Amino acid sequence: MDLIKAKLAxxxxxxxxxxxxxxxxxxxxxTELSVLLSDYINLALEELGSASISIER
Structure with missing residues (x-):
């Protein structure tokens, strides 16, 4: 399940x-694209963070 979350992210x-x-x-x-990239990267990090939290439990 966690690997699936990571893959989807x-x-x-x-x-x-x-x-x-x-x-x-x-x-x-x-400038617009750098803001967009930053948002996308932050979203991916959040998604990956939730996958790693699940692994630790």
């Missing part, structure tokens, strides 16, 4: 990074 981040690359190619500002 990584797959979600991968998908989000593809979206960021697409936005960059469409001319979105680097």
């Amino acid at each position: 990584v797959e979600s981040l991968q998908s989000n990074l593809k979206d960021v690359a697409l936005e960059l190619s469409h001319g979105r500002s680097p």
Whole structure:
């Protein structure tokens, strides 16, 4: 179960990074994209954190 959560978090981040690359190619500002990237990374860290908490129990 925990490995599934971790895999889903990584797959979600991968998908989000593809979206960021697409936005960059469409001319979105680097500043907007850096905020978006930060949000995506924080979300992935939260998801991975919940998976590791479950492992420790």
